[in-house]
Amino acid sequence: xxxxxxxxxxxxxxxxxxxxxxxxxxxxxxxxxxxxxxxxxxxxxxxxxxxxxxxxxxxxxxxxxxxxxxxxxxxxxxxxxxxxxxxxxxxxxxxxxxxxxxx
Numbered sequence: 198x199x200x201x202x203x204x205x206x207x208x209x210x211x212x213x214x215x216x217x218x219x220x221x222x223x224x225x226x227x228x229x230x231x232x233x234x235x236x237x238x239x240x241x242x243x244x245x246x247x248x249x250x251x252x253x254x255x256x257x258x259x260x261x262x263x264x265x266x267x268x269x270x271x272x273x274x275x276x277x278x279x280x281x282x283x284x285x286x287x288x289x290x291x292x293x294x295x296x297x298x299x300x
Contacts, residue, residue: 200228210245215252218245219260219267226270236271246278253281258292261285 207213207221222245225236236242249264256264264282273279 200225203228204239204241207245208241210241210248215256215260218249218252219256219263221245222249222267222271223263226267229271232272237274242271246273246275250275250278250281253285256285258286258289261289262293 203221203225207218207225210218210221213221222242225242229236253261253264261282265286267273268279268282
């Protein structure tokens with residue numbers, strides 16, 4: 198799937214499950230290895246990140262770690278999103294194994 202297809206699928210983010218939304222944004226980060234694009238200003242990713250901000254308290258431990266990874270890969274600068282992600286990761290710290298944190 199190309200980056201444009203991923204963006205097209207993410208445009209329908211309201212109907213995506215948590216795992217699909219997180220996976221789509223992760224895949225988008227994998228496609229932009231050179232970090233050419235400003236995903237903070239892109240209209241589709243901006244709406245997806247606003248949606249994921251609302252979903253963070255409901256995410257499981259695996260998806261929270263993946264959210265931190267995708268925020269790093271997409272070079273997201275939203276301090277509130279980072280703070281919310283880190284607080285919820287700490288909330289679920291008892292769920293992680295050493296291998297999870299190494300990833």
